[in-house]
Every structure is written in C-alpha cells, then in structure tokens.
Amino acid sequence: MMNNSISNVGVFVSKHPERRVQNLARYLSEENLKIAFYKLKKGKAVGVDGVTLNEYASNLDDNIHNLYKRLVNMTYKPKPSKRVYIPKPGSNKKRPLGIPSLEDKIVQYVMAIILNQIFEPMFIDESYGFRPKRNCHQAVTHLRNMIVTRKVNYIVDADIKGFFDNINHDWMIKFLEYRIDDKRFIEIIKRFLASGIIENEMYYELDKGTPQGGIISPILANVYLHFVQDLWVEKIVKPKSRGEVYYVRYADDSQICFQYKDDAQRYYASLISRLSRFGLEVAKDKTRIIAFGRFTKSDMKAKGIKGKPSTFSFLGFTFYLSQTKSTGKFTVKLKTDSKKLNAKMRKASEWLKQVRHNDVKDTIASINRSLRGHYQYYGVSDNIRCMNRFRKHIIRMLFKVLRSRGNRHRLTWDTYFNKILKYNPIINPKIYIKLYSDTAY
Numbered sequence: 001m002m003n004n005s006i007s008n009v010g011v012f013v014s015k016h017p018e019r020r021v022q023n024l025a026r027y028l029s030e031e032n033l034k035i036a037f038y039k040l041k042k043g044k045a046v047g048v049d050g051v052t053l054n055e056y057a058s059n060l061d062d063n064i065h066n067l068y069k070r071l072v073n074m075t076y077k078p079k080p081s082k083r084v085y086i087p088k089p090g091s092n093k094k095r096p097l098g099i100p101s102l103e104d105k106i107v108q109y110v111m112a113i114i115l116n117q118i119f120e121p122m123f124i125d126e127s128y129g130f131r132p133k134r135n136c137h138q139a140v141t142h143l144r145n146m147i148v149t150r151k152v153n154y155i156v157d158a159d160i161k162g163f164f165d166n167i168n169h170d171w172m173i174k175f176l177e178y179r180i181d182d183k184r185f186i187e188i189i190k191r192f193l194a195s196g197i198i199e200n201e202m203y204y205e206l207d208k209g210t211p212q213g214g215i216i217s218p219i220l221a222n223v224y225l226h227f228v229q230d231l232w233v234e235k236i237v238k239p240k241s242r243g244e245v246y247y248v249r250y251a252d253d254s255q256i257c258f259q260y261k262d263d264a265q266r267y268y269a270s271l272i273s274r275l276s277r278f279g280l281e282v283a284k285d286k287t288r289i290i291a292f293g294r295f296t297k298s299d300m301k302a303k304g305i306k307g308k309p310s311t312f313s314f315l316g317f318t319f320y321l322s323q324t325k326s327t328g329k330f331t332v333k334l335k336t337d338s339k340k341l342n343a344k345m346r347k348a349s350e351w352l353k354q355v356r357h358n359d360v361k362d363t364i365a366s367i368n369r370s371l372r373g374h375y376q377y378y379g380v381s382d383n384i385r386c387m388n389r390f391r392k393h394i395i396r397m398l399f400k401v402l403r404s405r406g407n408r409h410r411l412t413w414d415t416y417f418n419k420i421l422k423y424n425p426i427i428n429p430k431i432y433i434k435l436y437s438d439t440a441y
Contacts, residue, residue: 006032010117013179017121020181024114025188028107030068036109037064040102047101048082048198056102067103074184078104078192081211083199087347096165098197098211108215111188115219118179123222124230129251130218136315137380137433139250140334143257143314144435146246147332152257153293154264157312158271159286163252164217165209167224168279169193172210175227192216208279221251228278229254237267248314255314257292264289294330296321313337317380334435336378336386344374345393352394356401364424367394371427379432387429395426 006027013021037053037060046052056063070076081098088095100108116132123131128139146152172193173186180186192214196205210217230249233256238245243259258264268289272282290310291299297309311320317334324331348370355363371391378387402420403411 006113006117009114010121013118013121020177020179021118022181024180024182025071025184027114028068028071028110028188030064032110033068033106034060034064036106039109040105045082045084045099047099047104048079049101049103051102053102063103064106067106071107071188074187076107076188076191078107078195080196080198080203081214083197083211087343095212097213098217100211100214104192104195105215107188108192111185112216112219114185115176115216115223119219119223119226122179123226124234126247127222127226127230127249129249129253130222136250136377139248140315140317140380141433141435143248143255144319144332144334146248146257147293147319148330150246150257151244151259152246153291153295154258154261155290155292155312156256156258156264156268156271157286157288157290158254158256158268159283160252160275161281161283163280164212164221166279166281167210167221168208171228171278172220172224175223178227189216189220218251224278225249225252228275228280232274237270241267250315253315255312261289261291292319292321313339316340316377317383322382333382334380335383336390341386341390345390348390348394349397352397352401356404360402360420361424363398364420364426367398368427375427375429376432379430381431381433381435384429384431391426391429395421398426 009021009024009027012019037056040053042053067076079101081100081104084097084099085094086097120131126142128134128136128142147155169190173190176186176189193210194206196203197211198204210220230247233245233247237256238247241258241260241263243263245259245263246257248255256264256267258267268287275282290312292310292312300307300309309321311318313319316337318337319332319334322331322333323329352363355366371394374390375387399411399413399416402416
C-alpha cells in the first residue's frame, strides 16, 4: 500500500461526497514513486525510452528523486506511448496497445491508486471491469441470474466502436473535475492524454483517446463510462421505462435487459444520440435487439417462427436458452463463444507446429499450463463439452505433428496413447465457476 496516507483520500470522499478533493499532487512523493516502481511487473515490454526495470534500479534513488523534482516543478512531460498490435481473440483483426515509458508507468501507477480512491465509491454495483474484488465471472453470473430470476424478455446487445481510441479529452477532464479540485494533478493527466504515440518510428499527436495498455487507462475508462452510460441508465433510462430494466457493464462491454420491447427500442435509439454527444459511436453491425427470456420459445411457437432462439455473447461466453435436466424449468446456460474457441484452436495448432521438434514431455507440460488457464476462465457450469472439444483438438493436433517428425517407425494412435499420453497425460477440464450459486467463486 502507498504511504503518505493515500487511503485518507477515500475516507474524505466517503465522508464528504458533495465536496471536491484538493491537494492530490502531494501524494506523488518520492516514497510513493519508489513503491510504485517495485510494484511494476517484471518482464513487460519497454516503452519508447527503451529503459528496463534493471537499468532504472541501478541508480534508483537518484532516478526517483529526479522524477519527483520534475513533478514538483511541473517540468515532467510524459513520453509518447509505443504502439504495438496484438491479436484480437475470435477475429483476424488486431487491437492496438500503447506501452508507456518506465517513468510514465511509475507516475501512472500512483495516480491510478489516487483516482480509484476518489471514484470507486461513486461507481454503481453493476459495473465490474477493472475494479477491486470484481471480475468477469461475477459479471456473467450476475447477468445470467438477472435473466433467469427477473422479468427479462429482451436484450439490447450493444457494442461501442473503438471506445478507448475515441474518448473525448475535454469531456474526460470535465468528469474528473467533478470530484477533483487540483490544477497540478489535472494538468499531469492532460499531459498523459496529449502525449501521443510512436508507431513505426513516426510520432502521432492524439486529440482523443487513451491508449490501451496504460496503467491509468482502466480507471479513466470507468470514470468516462460512469458519467456517459452508467448514470444515464440509472437516472434516466430505468425511471422512464414502462417495465423492469437490468444492466451489467464490464469495461466498454455492456448488456441491458428489458421487460418490454418498446423500452428496448427506445433505449437503442437513445443510445446512439447519447454516445454521439460524448464522441462515441455504436457499432451498428454488432448492435441489435433480441428476444431473450423465459417466454421466448413459446412466443416463437405461437407465432409460427421456426428455428432456435437467438443467442448473444458477453465476455467470451455465449448465453443461450435452455431447461434444467431435473425439472425442465427455464434456465440460461453458457458456453465458450465459438469465434473465440475456433481462434484458440487455430492458435494452438500453429504453436504445436512450431514446437514439433521439442521434447514431448516439455511440450505437454506447456500444453497443460495453457489448458489450466483456459479451464480456470471457461470452466463454468454446463461448459464441459466446449472445454473437452478444445482438449480433444489439442490431442489430435499433437498426434499429427509428432507423426510429421519423419521417424522411421511412424507413430500410431495406440502407441501415442499408451506410451506418451499414459505417462504424460493432458489434463481434463474442470468446473471452477458455479453459475447457480450466489457467488462466482
């Protein structure tokens, strides 16, 4: 935990929710900056300065003191983020990441803690992303339980187009100043927002957006969507709706449930204009209203509509209508999103081809580490089939690449199982998350 009583900021906010917080820049002390340095994860990519943790640590006291002086004198100027691209799960597209320089990571770390102290008490319970003691599984569990236990008949499955790249800087500052009265602290955030990016050795100035990958970006995103979307849903949409409304958000991914179709239609139309006001845009090709609830199947039958009810995806899971095995009652089940599953299988196949000449024992150990992480995320109630599908794909691909080694005595399926997998088993799926309990864990 940071020193110099950063936690007192949260205490003040709780006691005086109507007052703006002052004198925040004083928490950017040498002591807190040094603590932040030690909290940074090792082995992460370096920014445009090329400085590593070990290099900075070789003269840590002087480096931190120099950084502190620049912050006090307001001569500190964040460096541009280094833009890299990583594969987007379930798609052939890539998403951009902005890697800050080391000193910028240090400053952002302290500032993110301060911002969380200020705004965390304000956030609504339905917001789950990038918050303490909250996670994806709690979000999907909450959403599933709302659909099963409440009057839900329609879902607005909405997607914000390029959210992080389109955050309006002026609005961002206005939202921060709603609770912060410290010109120095706000100025440093302005400098982060305006620092730009370096891509292919070219500098690009940015007048909007906050780079994904920055330590401060998650809390800034939550603040922005709290004012743009969360409060709007709570204060305007719910009170003006004819029926019941339920809402869940994780970062920029949200789902909103309605009892009545006309409420869902009004929300969809209003959402477009609401986001536009704050520089954001609905991805129309990914946004839709679907019938989804306990009466969906019977309504389809009564109207003579053939086929299966619509499904939707949230945080890597596909939600679909079903019945309980024991009683036949209405329920909602989850399975791994097919696009993400197929993308993972393709990635696994490519990796196995690359390591086909490695020691088999080491390869299977790496496979098991990867599978364990996969199971821990996707191991929710009723999702055994999808996890088994992933495991079986890996088993088949491993056999295929081992046969391609060109051995004089080609590997057979029986030999593969009896001599390799018997002594180096590939771990089986496990259910970690019980959706039908009150908690995700």
